[in-house]
Amino acid sequence: xxxxxxxxxxxxxxxxxxxxxxxxxxxxxxxxxxxxxxxxxxxxxxxxxxxxxxxxxxxxxxxxxxxxxxxxxxxxxxxxxxxxxxxxxxxxxxxxxxxxxxxxxxxxxxxxxxxxxxxxxxxxxxxxxxxxxxxxxxxxxxxxxxxxxxxxxxxxxxxxxxxxxxxxxxxxxxxxxxxxxxxxxxxxxxxxxxxxxxxxxxxxxxxxxxxxxxxxxxxxxxxxxxxxxxxxxxxxxxxxxxxxxxxxxxxxxxxxxxxxxxxxxxxxxxxxxxxxxxxxxxxxxxxxxxxxxxxxxxxxxxxxxxxxxxxxxxxxxxxxxxxxxxxxxxxxxxxxxxxxxxxxxxxxxxxxxxxxxxxxxxxxxxxxxxxxxxxxxxxxxxxxxxxxxxxxxxxxxxx
Amino acid sequence: xxxxxxxxxxxxxxxxxxxxxxxxxxxxxxxxxxxxxxxxxxxxxxxxxxxxxxxxxxxxxxxxxxxxxxxxxxxxxxxxxxxxxxxxxxxxxxxxxxxxxxxxxxxxxxxxxxxxxxxxxxxxxxxxxxxxxxxxxxxxxxxxxxxxxxxxxxxxxxxxxxxx
Numbered sequence: 001x002x003x004x005x006x007x008x009x010x011x012x013x014x015x016x017x018x019x020x021x022x023x024x025x026x027x028x029x030x031x032x033x034x035x036x037x038x039x040x041x042x043x044x045x046x047x048x049x050x051x052x053x054x055x056x057x058x059x060x061x062x063x064x065x066x067x068x069x070x071x072x073x074x075x076x077x078x079x080x081x082x083x084x085x086x087x088x089x090x091x092x093x094x095x096x097x098x099x100x101x102x103x104x105x106x107x108x109x110x111x112x113x114x115x116x117x118x119x120x121x122x123x124x125x126x127x128x129x130x131x132x133x134x135x136x137x138x139x140x141x142x143x144x145x146x147x148x149x150x151x152x153x154x155x156x157x158x159x160x161x162x163x164x165x166x167x168x169x170x171x172x173x174x175x176x177x178x179x180x181x182x183x184x185x186x187x188x189x190x191x192x193x194x195x196x197x198x199x200x201x202x203x204x205x206x207x208x209x210x211x212x213x214x215x216x217x218x219x220x221x222x223x224x225x226x227x228x229x230x231x232x233x234x235x236x237x238x239x240x241x242x243x244x245x246x247x248x249x250x251x252x253x254x255x256x257x258x259x260x261x262x263x264x265x266x267x268x269x270x271x272x273x274x275x276x277x278x279x280x281x282x283x284x285x286x287x288x289x290x291x292x293x294x295x296x297x298x299x300x301x302x303x304x305x306x307x308x309x310x311x312x313x314x315x316x317x318x319x320x321x322x323x324x325x326x327x328x329x330x331x332x333x334x335x336x337x338x339x340x341x342x343x344x345x346x347x348x349x350x351x352x353x354x355x356x357x358x359x360x361x362x363x364x365x366x367x368x369x370x371x372x373x374x375x376x377x378x379x380x381x382x383x384x385x386x387x388x389x390x391x392x393x394x395x396x397x398x399x
Numbered sequence: 400x401x402x403x404x405x406x407x408x409x410x411x412x413x414x415x416x417x418x419x420x421x422x423x424x425x426x427x428x429x430x431x432x433x434x435x436x437x438x439x440x441x442x443x444x445x446x447x448x449x450x451x452x453x454x455x456x457x458x459x460x461x462x463x464x465x466x467x468x469x470x471x472x473x474x475x476x477x478x479x480x481x482x483x484x485x486x487x488x489x490x491x492x493x494x495x496x497x498x499x500x501x502x503x504x505x506x507x508x509x510x511x512x513x514x515x516x517x518x519x520x521x522x523x524x525x526x527x528x529x530x531x532x533x534x535x536x537x538x539x540x541x542x543x544x545x546x547x548x549x550x551x552x553x554x555x556x557x558x559x560x561x562x563x
Binding site for chain 2: 095096097098184185186188189190191192213252320324327331333335337339341342343345
């Protein structure tokens, strides 16, 4: 039976955490809190160490509205700084990546080293009367830690250390990521016309496997639903570690997996993923790894960065097969990822004008199959950090 | 290699590239493949300033491409229509070591997307680097033997695996 306006506005779920109000995607106040209380205080996966192989290699990115860059110092240590000159705030490094033994501001030629110290100011005598000294003009350093080859950053100097934040969320990737050096071979960035959570939900929602023809043909029947195990780690992190794929079910994927060595600790038909709060994901499909990072641009625009990783120094014939395996599902020309992008943008259309009022995350299957436990864990952490209820996000509650 | 030796004129090469583009615009994939050799290879590449490396985003043999195109109706994808606007095709002799009887044709392209409501936006720009099998001197059965799509645009919005 169709519903009238009052019925449509009513939450369609008996359990408190089984639905989420559409205004979590659209309200400017919610978005502002997310930037400061979620992205401004949590660890964010910034890049992979293979993107900074040499001393002075740098990599620029944005996080929580701030321009940042990671740089490998003369001592080999990777550090992160706000990408702004101490003098007038000009952006220091304009290329997405490069190598800079000295970081020289284009504007007044102030100079910094790879540890963020200000090493040169033209005509410093002019600042003597004001008591401005070079030693106090270093760059703003951002906390940086490495885990399994990934560089994580946190803008909050008081936040718990990375290990405490992650808990065991990457435990299932210890062998895959930690046995041999890996290398990023694929990088793409797409600006999506949707809220950042709409994208991240595609990585947390197993029920939408039905949308993808490749998953209908390779994944849904590859193992009994009740044998699947969802993993909820705390702090909003979650994943699953034992999915299977039967690649022969999709024309064009036949024989996949036997033609290149699988990554350590995994088989060619294995699929697992961990989603890291608030908006990163690491996925492996036996022979190849995908990593997503999400940067909100506005409540309705999201920058999605995707990386593909293979084995550093592997033979070219292995690399080309691994790239092919990556591209079959992932990347902007994959059979899977563009459909997820389509879904995120299509949901946004209905929530934007308030037409859609709720989304349901109420599936309960004892943490197997297509349980929504991962989504509920995400929104529980989201509520804790924003001080807002996912069911009534326009009113802040005491935390 | 001269045009005469290659068996095809620059104008004929440009027409081949243009007709292949028209077929793709019309999603006449059978027609597009008819302009390709039996061992056609299709590849999409782009330079990543972030990684400071070339990347391959798609690499398909003819049979793989046929399977991909056959599966398109089952996939979700951007609605609307694509239109490929081509620049002049520049024809050069194939580099040393290339198969005898081939030319290299380079064509800039811009692809516009028109959505179901009739709104048109520029979607992607790049170049086709086509290897054209010219056949015997004087023959008129030139075909695309390989297409390398080199993308300038790297943000493809929601992406697509429809050939550029």
